[in-house]
Amino acid sequence: MDPPIHHPLGKRPAAEDDSVISDCESGVSGGDTAAGFVPADENADLVRTRFVRGLAAHGLKPEVLAVGRNACSSVMAQARQHSFHVFARAVAKLRDGNANVKFAWYGASSKEEISDIVQNGFFGHAHGNGLRLFPQDSPLESVKSSVVDKDGLRHLLLCRVILGKTELVPRDSNQCRSSSEEFDSGVDDLSNPKEYVIWCNQINTHVLPEYVLSFRFPSPLKGHVKIGEPLRPSSPWMAFPALISVLSKILPPPDIAYIAKFHKDYREKRISRYELIQKVRVIAGDKLLFSVIKSFRAKKIPASFKANKGNEWQAESQQLERYDCSYGSSINYYRK
Numbered sequence: 519m520d521p522p523i524h525h526p527l528g529k530r531p532a533a534e535d536d537s538v539i540s541d542c543e544s545g546v547s548g549g550d551t552a553a554g555f556v557p558a559d560e561n562a563d564l565v566r567t568r569f570v571r572g573l574a575a576h577g578l579k580p581e582v583l584a585v586g587r588n589a590c591s592s593v594m595a596q597a598r599q600h601s602f603h604v605f606a607r608a609v610a611k612l613r614d615g616n617a618n619v620k621f622a623w624y625g626a627s628s629k630e631e632i633s634d635i636v637q638n639g640f641f642g643h644a645h646g647n648g649l650r651l652f653p654q655d656s657p658l659e660s661v662k663s664s665v666v667d668k669d670g671l672r673h674l675l676l677c678r679v680i681l682g683k684t685e686l687v688p689r690d691s692n693q694c695r696s697s698s699e700e701f702d703s704g705v706d707d708l709s710n711p712k713e714y715v716i717w718c719n720q721i722n723t724h725v726l727p728e729y730v731l732s733f734r735f736p737s738p739l740k741g742h743v744k745i746g747e748p749l750r751p752s753s754p755w756m757a758f759p760a761l762i763s764v765l766s767k768i769l770p771p772p773d774i775a776y777i778a779k780f781h782k783d784y785r786e787k788r789i790s791r792y793e794l795i796q797k798v799r800v801i802a803g804d805k806l807l808f809s810v811i812k813s814f815r816a817k818k819i820p821a822s823f824k825a826n827k828g829n830e831w832q833a834e835s836q837q838l839e840r841y842d843c844s845y846g847s848s849i850n851y852y853r854k
Contacts (some may be wrong), residue, residue: 555586555636555730562587565676565729572657580661580733583671588636588727598639602678602726609682609702618681618702622651622714624727625664626673632730634793635675639722642796647694648704649716649725651679656712666734674731679714680724681705687715694718764810765802773801 529586560566562585573580590599610617628630631643640649652659657674664672682702689706693808695717696702703724716724766774767847777798784794799807 529759533576544677546722555591555632558585558587558729561729565731568654569657569674569731569733572655573661576658578658578735581736582731582733584730584732586730586732588729592637594689595636598722599726601723602680605723606680613683613702618683620679620681620714621654621728622677622679622725623657623660624651624675624677625660625662626675626730628667629673632673634677634790635727639720640725641722642793642800644718644721644800647692647715648718649721651677651714651716651725653711654716659713659725671732671734674733675727676729676731678726678728679703679716680720681714684708684711684714689713690732736788751795761807761810768810769802777801792797 549763565585566582570580570582588595590596606617606619626635635643643649654676655847660674664674666672680702683700684703684705685697685701686708687704687706693704696704703720705711706713706715761775762777762781765777769777780789780794780797783789785793789797
């Protein structure tokens, strides 16, 4: 039986699971970590060992290069940490003293995404009907949803998650909130869950990133579980103005107005490209975006669009940026 990962200060919030990792603070470990994280403490080896063991069951041998710990150095990060503990106690009171706090993995698209999560929380990072995470002993699915960066590395977040009382939520379900006040979160299997679903209205209170783990696979994965590593994706793309044009025929006018506003904010550098992508994904949903972009690829650009945006389109087509969709396909979204 694996030893628990304890708080180094000897204290932990009331009603949390015995395996809960310590509160945010600095520690010591090697390697380069993502912004907002510091080299990990004495728990780094335990985090690394459990991750490697979880993939070894599938014949995979990752090389872990760094384990970092959330420093909670900003006022807002400290506020989110405090909020997590408050909600853990509140859920415990509702659920006979058991907040059902677990560890779970989140596969990140880049160090930039991790920094955004640390700075702003998980809002905007939910895919479809909620934020989906994977149990600590089952890291494979989070590895599949991670993306190889320019240095050939992948990055996972190990988070504490308040599950409370769970209900069954099939993977193809469109459910977007608890079915009743009796439940707090969703799982794909009540007896042996391999996926946790945290609803969108709870992702900044019920999920606390603790560690970031950076790794790579040192050799080709022949004969093993297939894990996509799209450094240069070949999947469909379309420029942002064209996307708005197509979506305006599908989504209600208020949604299009919001998308147009966010696009304008991006062009005027009030929000980042990443923030723009996340906002559009929340409004339109990944399934619709993937369908629209994929079908658009096979069609010619409308003449009216060519006339008005021809020069812009030519420039954009040479500067397309990649974004990895949670459904496992790399989708090149939007430029200006």
